[in-house]
Amino acid sequence: MKPLEYWKPDSFEISSFQFKLDERKGKTYKTSGTDNTGLCNYTYNELGFRGDSVRKKGFKVMSLGCSNTEGVGVNDHETWPFQFTNLIPNGVNFNFGTGGRSNDFIVRCLLTYYDIIKPDLILIMYTSPLRREIYTKDGGIEPFMPTTSWGYLKETDDGIKTQEHLTYLQNDNEDFINWYKNHLLIKYFLESKKCNWIWNGREIPSLDCTEFNRFKFDGDYGRYLDLGVDNGHPGPKHNKTYAYKLYDFISKKFPSYINYLPKNIQNLI
16 A cells, blocks of 8 residues: 555556546547547647646646636637636646546645646636545545546446445535635645645635635636537637636736736737
């Protein structure tokens, strides 16, 4: 048993039913998650995540989240991390969004890759608190959502039993506290690194939090301006609007975060 195995870059695993991390490194696919249309390109770098090569120099933006950040249903250039980074001169897009993943995953991903990326700015789009990561009896790690069997624990008889038990034990209060624990871990970690960061709690129900670096977007909570080709995730227009309004928010409140150069964003949204 190696308890720290999945917190090291050389053994980090996303544990997807569809892709293992090593299978995505340096490749382009025509499908991801719920998108089986073959209409979009999903290009992955040498780490196995969507976005620019880790060797690219410039202003490094590290984005973390689930499928809405990865950009399921849209092409590489239509994701919100790409469109946001494209507004910054010499911007480098490190998109660590991964479909179906949890806030546990976001923390694990950040802590694993931060010192490799050494980002100038971190953007976090938290996902639903009911999503969790489970470390299995055989030393593996699995994403877990009690509301679906989408490729996770229900693949085996033992997985069915485990998912039933976890679903019975899980409750909204526990889920919220687990999210908040992850949020504080990120907050204190990034403060110790003196790294600038912005977060969006779009899927945290009844969140009463006014932290200075929280970004709220009118199109959150499923009110998508358009849909991706899978008809379930935000489309190019929604991603562009999110990216531009996020840039506008940062340029007005935290211009030093992006070495702000004046842009008339409102005319471009």
